[in-house]
Amino acid sequence: MSDREFYCDTCESVQLFEVPPCPDGHGTDCPELACTGCGAAVLIATFAFQPTRLADRRRRSPAGRHAA
Template identity: 65%
Template sequence: MSDRELYCDTCEGVVLFEAPLCGDGHGVDCPELVCTGCGAAVLVSTITFRPPARSRRRAPRPTHRHAA
């Protein structure tokens, strides 16, 4: 089991959290953690954002004015 210190909203302080035995096969990288103080569970997850696709609009063509 892995453990780390995190802020617990229920305990209102920094407390040791530990990963319970994971039934999903994550091992020590299990995203589920349990507060050792009160038993509150948290899910730790990383989120990856992709930058928005760049628009490939063409610049407007310059207009040529001709004398009349």
């Protein structure tokens, strides 16, 4: 098991959180954590965002535009 300290909203203090046994096979990398004080569960998630299409448009030079 892996242990981490986080603020628990239920306990209203910093508490030790542990990774419960993970049936999905994540092991210590499981995104689910449980407060050892009250048992409240939290989910730690990370997201990878792709650049938007608007960001691609800003990189293009205006030389490719045609006059009306």
